[in-house]
Structure formats: C-alpha cells, structure tokens
Amino acid sequence: MQIKEQPTVYDAIIVGSGAGGGMATKVLADAGLKVAVVEAGPFFDPALPEHQTQLKWPYESPRRGAATVRPFGDFDAAYGGWEIKGQPYTQKNGTRFDWFRSQMLGGRTNHWGRISLRFGPKDFKHKDVDGLGENWPIGYEDIKPYYDRVDKLLGVFGSKENLPNDPDGFFLPPPKPRLHELYYIKGARKAGVPVFPSRLSMLTKKINNERGVCFYCGQCSRACQVYADFSAGTCLIFPAQKSRGQVDLFVNSMVREVTTDQEGKATGVSYINKEDRKEYQLRGKVVILAASACSSARILLNSKSAQHPNGLGNSSDLVGKYLHDSTGSSRAAFIPALMNRELYNEDGVGGMHVYSPWWLDNKDLDFPRGYHIEVWGGIGMPNYGFGFNPNEFNSFFGLKTGGYGDQLRKDVKKYYGAVMGFGGRGESIARKDNYCEIDPTTVDEFGIPVLRFHYNWSDYERNQAKHMQMTFEEIIHQMGGEPLGSTPGAERDYGLETPGRIIHEVGTTRMGDDPATSVTNRYQQLHDADNVFIADAGPFVSQADKNCTWTILALSMRASEYIVEQLKQQNI
Amino acid sequence: MDRRSSLKNILLGTVAGGLAVHGCTTREAAEAAEQLGAKTGFGYGRVPEELEALEKLNAETFLNPHERETIEVLAELILPPDEKFGGPLDAGVPDFIEFMAKDYPDFQPTLRGGLMWLDHKSNTEFGMEFKSTPEAQQKSLLDGIAYYDAKVPMDEHPLEIQFFNLVRNLTVCGYYTSKAGIEDLGYKGNMPNVWDGVPQDVLDKHGLAYEPEWLEKCVDQSQRGVIAEWDEDGNLLT
Numbered sequence: 001m002q003i004k005e006q007p008t009v010y011d012a013i014i015v016g017s018g019a020g021g022g023m024a025t026k027v028l029a030d031a032g033l034k035v036a037v038v039e040a041g042p043f044f045d046p047a048l049p050e051h052q053t054q055l056k057w058p059y060e061s062p063r064r065g066a067a068t069v070r071p072f073g074d075f076d077a078a079y080g081g082w083e084i085k086g087q088p089y090t091q092k093n094g095t096r097f098d099w100f101r102s103q104m105l106g107g108r109t110n111h112w113g114r115i116s117l118r119f120g121p122k123d124f125k126h127k128d129v130d131g132l133g134e135n136w137p138i139g140y141e142d143i144k145p146y147y148d149r150v151d152k153l154l155g156v157f158g159s160k161e162n163l164p165n166d167p168d169g170f171f172l173p174p175p176k177p178r179l180h181e182l183y184y185i186k187g188a189r190k191a192g193v194p195v196f197p198s199r200l201s202m203l204t205k206k207i208n209n210e211r212g213v214c215f216y217c218g219q220c221s222r223a224c225q226v227y228a229d230f231s232a233g234t235c236l237i238f239p240a241q242k243s244r245g246q247v248d249l250f251v252n253s254m255v256r257e258v259t260t261d262q263e264g265k266a267t268g269v270s271y272i273n274k275e276d277r278k279e280y281q282l283r284g285k286v287v288i289l290a291a292s293a294c295s296s297a298r299i300l301l302n303s304k305s306a307q308h309p310n311g312l313g314n315s316s317d318l319v320g321k322y323l324h325d326s327t328g329s330s331r332a333a334f335i336p337a338l339m340n341r342e343l344y345n346e347d348g349v350g351g352m353h354v355y356s357p358w359w360l361d362n363k364d365l366d367f368p369r370g371y372h373i374e375v376w377g378g379i380g381m382p383n384y385g386f387g388f389n390p391n392e393f394n395s396f397f398g399l400k401t402g403g404y405g406d407q408l409r410k411d412v413k414k415y416y417g418a419v420m421g422f423g424g425r426g427e428s429i430a431r432k433d434n435y436c437e438i439d440p441t442t443v444d445e446f447g448i449p450v451l452r453f454h455y456n457w458s459d460y461e462r463n464q465a466k467h468m469q470m471t472f473e474e475i476i477h478q479m480g481g482e483p484l485g486s487t488p489g490a491e492r493d494y495g496l497e498t499p500g501r502i503i504h505e506v507g508t509t510r511m512g513d514d515p516a517t518s519v520t521n522r523y524q525q526l527h528d529a530d531n532v533f534i535a536d537a538g539p540f541v542s543q544a545d546k547n548c549t550w551t552i553l554a555l556s557m558r559a560s561e562y563i564v565e566q567l568k569q570q571n572i
Numbered sequence: 573m574d575r576r577s578s579l580k581n582i583l584l585g586t587v588a589g590g591l592a593v594h595g596c597t598t599r600e601a602a603e604a605a606e607q608l609g610a611k612t613g614f615g616y617g618r619v620p621e622e623l624e625a626l627e628k629l630n631a632e633t634f635l636n637p638h639e640r641e642t643i644e645v646l647a648e649l650i651l652p653p654d655e656k657f658g659g660p661l662d663a664g665v666p667d668f669i670e671f672m673a674k675d676y677p678d679f680q681p682t683l684r685g686g687l688m689w690l691d692h693k694s695n696t697e698f699g700m701e702f703k704s705t706p707e708a709q710q711k712s713l714l715d716g717i718a719y720y721d722a723k724v725p726m727d728e729h730p731l732e733i734q735f736f737n738l739v740r741n742l743t744v745c746g747y748y749t750s751k752a753g754i755e756d757l758g759y760k761g762n763m764p765n766v767w768d769g770v771p772q773d774v775l776d777k778h779g780l781a782y783e784p785e786w787l788e789k790c791v792d793q794s795q796r797g798v799i800a801e802w803d804e805d806g807n808l809l810t
Contacts, residue, residue, distance in 0.1 A: 050615075050617065053616055056617070058750075059749055062626065063671060064745065065749070066675065068676050074616075151806075159789040160807075173792065174791065175767055176768065176769035179774065197786075197789055205795065206798060207800050213796050342774045344774070345761040346770070347761035347765075380761070382748045382753070387741065387749075388744070388745060390740075390744050395722040395723070401722045402718050402736075405649070405650070405652060408650065408744060409654070412757070413758070416757060416758075
C-alpha cells in the first residue's frame with residue numbers, strides 16, 4: 001500500500017482540536033498562516049439540530065438518559081468514553097489507570113465542567129514550599145498576561161477575591177447561588193471552609209456578537225447550541241476558520257506518527273483516514289501535538305526513526321513519565337431542610353454557582369498540596385436513576401422503606417431535591433514511576449501500537465482523600481444533613497477515585513530548562529526537534545489543586561505566539 | 573415562553589459551522605444521521621453507530637406476552653394511575669422496562685426469575701397466576717416482598733425482594749421521566765430562561781437571605797446583553 005501524500009506544505013499541522021489544539025488553530029489562523037487541523041473523530045457542531053442533545057427531554061431517549069452507551073449519560077456531548085471499540089489500552093503490573101478519550105471536533109471540551117481556574121504563583125513553584133515534585137521553569141508572572149487574554153477571548157465568570165494562590169482575572173459576573181448552595185455556604189462556613197462564587201467559562205454576559213448568552217438550562221455537558229459555554233470547536237476552531245489564515249480540517253483522521261528528515265526535524269505527520277482505512281501524509285513546517293497528554297505521548301513514542309531511535313523527543317526517556325491526574329473523592333448527603341421543595345426553575349448554569357478553593361496550610365496536615373470542593377444538588381431534570389429507592393430516606397426517620405401504591409408518589413415529591421453532593425478535586429504529586437508507555441504486543445484496529453499504563457497512588461493522595469471525607473462529613477453535619485452510605489475507610493482508599501477518573505491527565509512531556517530532565521522547553525518545544533511543539537497538558541510539571549483547561553489554553557496561546565514569531569524569523 | 577422563538581431571540585448571531593476537507597464528513601454525515609434518526613425516531617443527537625445499535629435493540633424482544641402483561645399489572649400496582657396525569661401504562665413504562673432489560677442485560681435474570689417466582693408463589697397460594705388473581709390477593713403477596721431493610725445492601729436481600737425493588741425502581745423512574753410524570757413531579761426547567769436567584773418567599777420560608785456583599789458580585793441580568801468591558805485591573809465596566 002502506497003502512502004498518499006498531499007502537495008501542500010502547511011505552516012503548521014495541529015494534531016487534535018480540543019482546548020490546546022483549538023487555541024493553537026486560532027492563534028495561527030489569526031496570524032494569517034496556513035494550518036491543517038487533524039482530528040481523530042467526526043465533525044461536531046452543537047448548533048446543528050442533528051447533533052443536539054441540549055433541551056431534549058428524558059423520554060426522547062429510550063433509555064431515559066441512562067449511561068449504558070455514553071459513560072456520562074445518553075445526552076452527554078462527548079463521543080467516546082473509557083473504552084473505545086477497536087482502540088484498546090492496557091495496564092501494567094496489576095496497576096490501573098482509566099483513560100477517557102473523546103474523539104470529535106472539540107474533544108472533551110464539548111462536555112467538560114467548564115471549571116476555569118488559574119494556577120496560582122505557588123502552583124508553579126511548589127517544590128520550593130514542600131520539597132516535592134519539581135518546579136516549573138516558568139512562573140505565574142510569565143503566564144498571567146495569557147490568562148488575562150484567555151479570560152477576555154473566551155469568557156469566564158467569577159469574582160475578585162484577592163486570594164493568595166487563586167488569582168483573579170477578567171471575570172464576567174457570577175450567577176446568584178441556588179437554594180442548596182445557600183445552605184452549603186452556611187454549613188461550610190460553620191465548618192471553617194470558605195465559599196466563593198465559582199469560576200466557570202459560561203457567558204453570563206455578552207462578550208462579542210458571535211456567541212450567545214447563557215439561557216440557564218443547566219446543560220453545558222450537552223454542549224451549547226448558542227455557544228454560550230466554552231467548547232474548543234465552537235469558540236476557537238469555527239472563529240479560526242473565518243479568520244485571516246487558511247484552516248484545513250481533517251476529521252476522522254487518526255495520526256500514527258510524526259515524520260522526520262535526515263536532520264531529525266519534523267516534516268509532517270502520517271495519519272489513517274478512518275473512512276477508507278488508508279494511510280496519508282501531510283507536510284508542514286511545524287507540528288503541534290495537542291491530542292491529549294497521553295495520546296501525544298503515544299504519537300511521540302511511535303515516531304521512531306534513525307535520528308530518534310527511542311521515539312521523537314524521548315532522548316531523556318521521559319516521554320510518558322510523570323503522568324498524573326487530579327485526586328478525587330466524593331460524598332452525597334440527605335439534607336432534611338431541603339425536603340418538600342417549593343418548585344421553580346432553578347436549572348441555572350451547567351455547574352455549581354459556588355465553590356470552595358483550598359483553604360488550609362499543609363504544615364499541620366499529613367499530606368502535601370490541597371484540593372477544592374465542588375458541590376451539586378437541586379431540583380434538576382429527572383433522568384435515568386431518578387426515583388430509584390424512592391423512599392430510602394424514610395430510614396432516617398425510623399419509617400419503613402419500599403412499598404407500593406399512592407404513598408410512593410408522595411415520597412418521590414417529598415424527597416425531590418433533598419440530596420446534595422460534594423466532590424474534592426486535589427493535587428497529586430507527579431512521580432516518574434507513574435507513566436504510560438507503548439505496549440509492545442498490542443496494536444489498535446489501525447495497526448498503531450497502543451499505550452500501556454502504570455500508575456499507583458501513594459499515601460499523600462490517600463491521606464488527602466481521607467481529609468476530604470472528614471471535611472464533607474463536618475460540612476454535612478453543619479448543614480443538618482446525613483451523609484449517605486458509610487464513610488469510605490482505608491479499605492476503599494477513602495473513596496479516592498482510580499487514577500484517570502477525574503480526567504485531568506497531565507505531565508507526560510513535562511517542560512524544563514534541562515533536556516536531561518524534561519521533554520520540552522519552557523515554550524513547549526521539544527528539546528530534540530525544534531519544530532515540534534506540545535500544546536496539550538503534557539508539558540505540565542505539576543497539576544495544582546485546580547482544573548487544567550484554563551492553563552492548557554493560556555500555555556497554548558503563549559506557545560502558539562512563540563511559534564508565529566519563530567516562523568516569521570525563519571528560526572524553525 | 574415559546575421555546576423556539578425565545579431561543580431565536582437568545583441566539584444573537586447565526587454562526588456558520590466549519591467545513592471539513594476530508595471525506596463525507598460534515599453535511600453528508602449529518603444528513604445521513606438525520607435521515608436515520610427520522611427513520612428510527614431517535615432524533616436526539618445520535619451518531620450513526622448509536623442509531624444502528626438502537627435499531628438492533630429495538631428489533632429484539634425480551635419479555636414474552638405473559639411476562640409483559642405481568643409487568644403491566646405490577647407497574648399499575650406500584651404507581652396507581654392518577655386522574656390528572658395517568659399512570660405507568662400511559663407513560664410507556666413497560667416499553668422502558670423492556671428496553672432496559674435489553675440495554676442492560678444484567679437486569680434479565682432478576683426480572684425473569686422474579687416473574688417466575690411471582691407466578692409460582694401465586695399458584696401455590698391462590699391456585700392462579702399472579703396477573704389473574706384478584707387485586708387483594710396480589711397485594712397480600714406484594715406485602716411480603718415490597719419492604720426491605722435499607723441497612724442491608726440490596727444484593728444481599730432474597731431474589732424476590734431484589735426483583736420487586738428493580739421493578740419498582742424502573743416503574744417510578746420510567747413514570748417520572750415521562751412527559752406526564754415530569755408534569756406531575758412539577759419540574760419547571762429545561763427551557764430558556766434567566767436565573768435571577770431564589771424567589772423571596774422561598775428564602776423567607778427557609779430563613780435565608782442573600783448577603784448584600786455577595787449579591788453585589790452577581791450578574792445584573794438587565795445588562796446581560798451588553799458586551800463586557802473591563803478596566804486594566806479586571807473591574808467590569810459595563
């Protein structure tokens with residue numbers, strides 16, 4: 001089979017169309033460059049009626065929204081999941097990492113929680129504080145201007161609070177708290193946990209004439225048809241297509257490897273077109289990998305040549321190493337004060353209106369780094385699972401559970417909206433022995449060698465999860481509530497989620513000034529090939545107790561402007 | 573508020589979707605999906621593989637006629653029809669249970685085994701299949717399996733309790749996720765609107781109030797359509 005080549009030489013080939021790839025596409029197109037965007041999944045636009053799940057009713061799905069096909073429910077916007085047919089990944093030494101992939105234009109940004117937190121000054125230099133992990137080669141001041149511009153370009157609501165490690169930005173005004181959130185504010189404060197308006201990338205106010213304003217359906221996970229939430233497709237790729245440059249979009253195109261020349265410089269990529277299952281090549285002056293931290297590591301490791309025998313960018317042997325996800329542990333509670341709710345439309349934005357950023361000093365604690373608390377609850381749209389064990393809370397009042405008949409209708413209404421949930425999302429310590437690598441014995445249906453994961457939590461993360469559970473129980477108690485289920489103890493790692501489950505994969509191509517201890521430099525440029533850049537969360541040195549997307553965007557903007565500059569100066 | 577016209581008002585500009593270079597990607601694929609969706613009646617953003625899988629599930633039958641009739645009797649005992657909103661049969665609950673049994677095959681042994689248990693018990697006690705016994709006898713039988721100790725995990729209860737719990741769960745869920753059930757429940761959302769806080773009478777009833785300093789940070793909904801501008805310190809000016 002002959003590999004099919006295109007005559008075009010692009011200024012840049014961007015692999016992946018999520019947050020990192022989307023931003024790179026926007027910056028390069030705005031600079032008038034000719035770029036190819038290569039996306040493994042299909043085209044997706046939530047404004048097209050045939051793609052929409054937003055504003056659908058549960059009965060429009062024969063499974064009433066159950067998660068038997070899409071892991072976050074039948075109406076979730078993400079195509080893909082923890083397993084993708086024909087594209088396996090494997091685990092090493094009995095360890096486990098769960099990998100969520102979404103192959104579609106915009107990737108995982110179509111369904112994400114839009115929690116858009118800047119990393120703080122301490123997050124870039126945390127080794128200086130506790131001696132663990134590694135410092136970033138850059139600091140908050142280097143990235144602040146880009147965060148500022150990302151805020152204005154894409155929109156994020158929040159409030160100025162002058163917190164030392166949770167920097168303020170250019171915020172849209174936040175929505176008012178809902179009833180259960182007012183209860184949370186009260187209970188959390190009594191437990192010594194501060195609460196602030198949350199910071200989510202949804203437009204509570206207009207930012208331009210291209211995007212609509214939030215109409216409060218609470219369904220951002222279904223992707224917004226008026227583009228009022230940030231998704232990379234709707235807010236970066238589409239505007240880039242209307243910008244100065246040329247954007248050629250290659251969808252259903254699975255990149256196999258970066259091709260290189262005699263000098264070891266990248267010449268482009270080869271990919272498999274999923275529709276005809278044939279291999280193609282694209283040529284470009286620059287290759288920007290933004291396929292997700294793990295997928296980009298996979299492409300690098302599969303890009304072996306005489307010049308890069310250990311895989312592209314892997315002379316340090318660190319590609320795939322230092323993989324880390326956020327910690328996560330959650331708890332639900334029954335809040336009697338929220339029984340017999342008055343009913344009105346409180347859908348709000350598709351996420352919490354309030355949250356608690358990390359508030360403690362670790363010197364009094366038995367774990368390093370912190371976590372933030374996310375909250376959920378309310379009188380939301382019933383979906384699959386609604387009405388299961390409809391009167392189980394009777395047991396808190398010494399009443400019988402179960403039964404049948406008219407009483408069930410009363411019970412359902414009595415308890416509707418009386419459940420709240422609390423999620424801790426925290427920082428783990430990046431470790432060299434948590435990694436992904438190429439499984440030498442397994443390929444996917446395109447013949448591309450697949451990833452094999454090796455990942456263990458340590459007591460740092462377990463103790464953090466234990467602290468989360470203690471905190472939740474204290475808050476629930478202060479709210480007059482009852483925690484549901486038993487306290488997860490050591491036998492269940494205190495409810496600590498399996499690595500990968502929080503879907504904040506970072507660190508596989510970490511940045512640094514020393515080529516022996518890092519994969520990219522501070523501009524996310526491979527030490528080993530100066531025309532290859534990584535624009536996803538691979539270059540993260542550490543994760544912080546924040547979500548990674550806003551930092552991916554700021555870093556990608558910064559790296560992309562560096563690329564434009566370098567191309568202009570003909571340095572690459 | 574009419575959903576379609578309000579959406580149109582909210583959509584401030586028409587945004588053209590991008591074109592893809594490769595293959596039958598955008599239009600053709602979308603059109604194919606739409607056609608398949610129209611054919612199957614699943615017009616809620618399915619990709620072609622999902623539509624094919626739905627078609628396949630729909631072509632199968634799990635419950636035989638007797639089992640289905642028994643499920644119908646059970647569902648109406650669990651949630652007796654309401655004059656205004658109807659009951660599980662009007663809400664399509666048996667179709668939902670049939671679908672879930674195929675969609676999540678783990679339910680099958682519990683459902684089928686439980687139905688057999690029910691008829692066996694009914695035959696033993698009353699000399700008749702469950703669905704044909706008088707309602708009083710049906711209820712006396714259910715009284716023995718309808719209650720459970722919530723402190724014991726469900727999978728540690730006897731099968732007949734698990735069975736009835738499953739049918740109850742799917743019936744209540746199926747009803748309250750139907751059009752009539754949602755109305756019965758009183759859920760008011762899933763339509764464009766503007767959230768401007770908890771109604772004052774609700775705050776009063778709960779003895780809660782918004783703090784002035786918190787409210788000051790929140791969105792002024794009369795200005796939501798005005799393009800945001802900030803000073804250089806990030807203070808919103810508009």
